[in-house]
Amino acid sequence: MPISTFVKNNLYKDSVALMRIAQTVLAHDQVQRTTLLMGTPANKAIMAAAGQLGAELEAARPGDVMIVVDAATTEALDAAIARIDELLEGARDSAGSAPAAALLLRSIAMARARADDAVLAQISVPGPYAAAEAMKALHKGLHVFLFSDNVPLQQELAIKTLAGKKGLLVMGPDCGTAIIAGTPLGFANVVRAGSISLVGASGTGLQEVSCQIDALGRGIRHAIGTGGHDVSAEIGGRTLRQALDLLAADAQTRVICIVSKPPDPAVARRLLDQVSALGKPVVVLFLGADLSAAKLPGHVVVVDTLFDAAAAAVALLDGRRFDPAVPAGEALQAAEPELRRLASGQRAVRGLYSGGTFCSEAMVLWGRMGLRVTAGASAQDGAVGGHAAIDLGDDRFTVGRPHPMIDPSMRVERIAQEALDPETAVIVLDVVLGYAGHHDPAAVLAPAIARAKAACAQAGRHLIVVSFVCGTQQDPQVLSRQQATLREAGALVLPSSTAAAHLAGQIGVHLARTRRASVSAAR
Numbered sequence: 001m002p003i004s005t006f007v008k009n010n011l012y013k014d015s016v017a018l019m020r021i022a023q024t025v026l027a028h029d030q031v032q033r034t035t036l037l038m039g040t041p042a043n044k045a046i047m048a049a050a051g052q053l054g055a056e057l058e059a060a061r062p063g064d065v066m067i068v069v070d071a072a073t074t075e076a077l078d079a080a081i082a083r084i085d086e087l088l089e090g091a092r093d094s095a096g097s098a099p100a101a102a103l104l105l106r107s108i109a110m111a112r113a114r115a116d117d118a119v120l121a122q123i124s125v126p127g128p129y130a131a132a133e134a135m136k137a138l139h140k141g142l143h144v145f146l147f148s149d150n151v152p153l154q155q156e157l158a159i160k161t162l163a164g165k166k167g168l169l170v171m172g173p174d175c176g177t178a179i180i181a182g183t184p185l186g187f188a189n190v191v192r193a194g195s196i197s198l199v200g201a202s203g204t205g206l207q208e209v210s211c212q213i214d215a216l217g218r219g220i221r222h223a224i225g226t227g228g229h230d231v232s233a234e235i236g237g238r239t240l241r242q243a244l245d246l247l248a249a250d251a252q253t254r255v256i257c258i259v260s261k262p263p264d265p266a267v268a269r270r271l272l273d274q275v276s277a278l279g280k281p282v283v284v285l286f287l288g289a290d291l292s293a294a295k296l297p298g299h300v301v302v303v304d305t306l307f308d309a310a311a312a313a314v315a316l317l318d319g320r321r322f323d324p325a326v327p328a329g330e331a332l333q334a335a336e337p338e339l340r341r342l343a344s345g346q347r348a349v350r351g352l353y354s355g356g357t358f359c360s361e362a363m364v365l366w367g368r369m370g371l372r373v374t375a376g377a378s379a380q381d382g383a384v385g386g387h388a389a390i391d392l393g394d395d396r397f398t399v400g401r402p403h404p405m406i407d408p409s410m411r412v413e414r415i416a417q418e419a420l421d422p423e424t425a426v427i428v429l430d431v432v433l434g435y436a437g438h439h440d441p442a443a444v445l446a447p448a449i450a451r452a453k454a455a456c457a458q459a460g461r462h463l464i465v466v467s468f469v470c471g472t473q474q475d476p477q478v479l480s481r482q483q484a485t486l487r488e489a490g491a492l493v494l495p496s497s498t499a500a501a502h503l504a505g506q507i508g509v510h511l512a513r514t515r516r517a518s519v520s521a522a523r
Helices: 015-026 041-049 074-095 108-114 127-139 153-166 203-215 238-249 265-277 306-318 329-334 356-368 409-420 441-458 479-488 497-522
Strands: 003-008 031-038 065-071 120-123 143-146 177-180 183-186 193-200 220-225 255-260 282-286 300-302 348-353 387-391 424-432 464-470 492-494
Touching (some): 015 031, 015 074, 041 065, 065 074, 108 127, 120 127, 127 143, 153 238, 177 203, 193 203, 203 356, 203 424, 220 238, 255 265, 255 306, 282 306, 306 356, 329 492, 329 497, 348 356, 348 409, 348 497, 356 387, 356 497, 409 424, 424 479, 424 497, 441 464, 441 479, 464 479, 464 497, 479 492, 492 497
Parallel strands (some): 193 220, 193 255, 282 300, 348 387
Antiparallel strands (some): 003 065, 031 065, 177 183, 177 220
C-alpha cells in the first residue's frame, strides 16, 4: 500500500484541529491511516513508538506539522494529500487577501488590544510554548483555559503561582472541559443555566455530572476544569483550591461539587479542610478514594459515583437529604432475556471507553462487586483475558489517530475484535456528545454493534451491549436521537455512566455465580 510522509513547515494547528483534519481524510474508505502531529519532541517520541518517525519527520521543528498518509491506491493517496493541503493551507492562503480588520490575531498582545473587554484566553499551542503564552495572558490580566498538554510540572507550578498572586484562574494544562457563566470551552455540553458550580481534575467527569444535573432539572453556573496534574503533590491543588474560594464568593453559586481522581493524600486533607470551612454546601467525589474515616461537617457530602455527585448536588440545592442511589434490580431483570441466550463459555465484561473517567468509575464499581478487572490491554495486539476496562482515549491507543470522542472508528475495530472472543459476554460503550465531539457518534457505532451481534449469533453465541450517552437534548447531536440509534442496533441504553457500569457489573457477577453453581452441580 502506498505511504507518504512529509512535513508542512511553519504552520501551527492545535491538536483538535489536526484530529478533525485526520478524521475528515479518513472518511474516504481507501485511506487506512492519517497522522497529523506538531513536530514537538513528545510527538516525535509517539511517532517513533509507532514506527512512523523517518528522517524527514525527525527534522521537523515544533512549529511544523508532521504528516503520514497510508492509502490503498496511489490515486487515493494523492487525493488524501490534496485534501490535507486544502484543509491545512486554506486559512493561510486566504489571510493575505483579507481586510485588515479580519486578519488573524497572532499574539496575546494583539488580541488584548483588539478586545480590551476580554477576560479569558484559550491557549492550545505545543507544550514547550504553552507556559510562555499562559504567562503573557496572565500579565495582560486574563484568566487562562490551557488546553495544551506536555507542560512540565515546574512550569505549571510557576504559571499557577503567578495566577494566584494576580487573583486569576488557570484551567489546565491539559484541560479539556469547562463552562464559564454559560460559555462552553473545549469538550463541553449544552446544559441549562443554574446555581450549581463544578470544579475538578476530570474532563468527562465534569461533562457527565453537568449532564446528569441537567437531566435532573437543574442547571450549571460554572464548571471549572483544573487539569489532571493539579491535584498532584507538586502542584498542591492550586487551581482547585483557588476555584473553591472563587465559587464560595460567587453569590450566584449556591452548591459546589468537586469531581476528581484521588488527590495526593496531603492535597486531599487540605481540600477537605477547606470545604469544611466554606459557608456553602459541597459535594466531594474523589473517584476511587476511601473517605469513610474523614470527619466532615453536615454541609459536606461525600459520594462514590458520578451520578451520585449530580444527585447530591441537586438534593443540597433543593434542601433535601441526600441518599445514595441503590443499583436497580429492574435493569438486570430487563436484561434477563439476553442473559438466557449467552453460551456457557461467555463470562467476560469488556468496557471499551472513550472517556478515562468513565473507565475509572467502572473499574472502581466492578472491583467493589468482587470482579477482577484488567486495566487495559496492549495497543499492538489488543489481547486481554477476563474482565477489562479499557480507556481507548489513552495516548497509546491514539498514536496517529484522532481521539475516539472525535473519531469512533477505533472503537468500531475494537468492538469487532472483542466480539470474536468466545469469552466476551458484555461490551460496555460510552457515547460522549458536545461541541468538540463527533457530529453523530451513534450512527457510526450502531452498525458495528449490529455486525458484532450478528457475528456472535452466527458462531452460536449472543452478545450483550450495554451503553450510555453523556449529553443533553440541547447538544448538537441530540441525546434522544443518539439513544434511539443505539437501541435500534440492539444495545441496552442506560441513563448514566454509573447505571451502565452497575448493570454490566451485575451481569458479570451473575455469570460468575452461575458458573460456580454449574461446577458445584457437576461435582
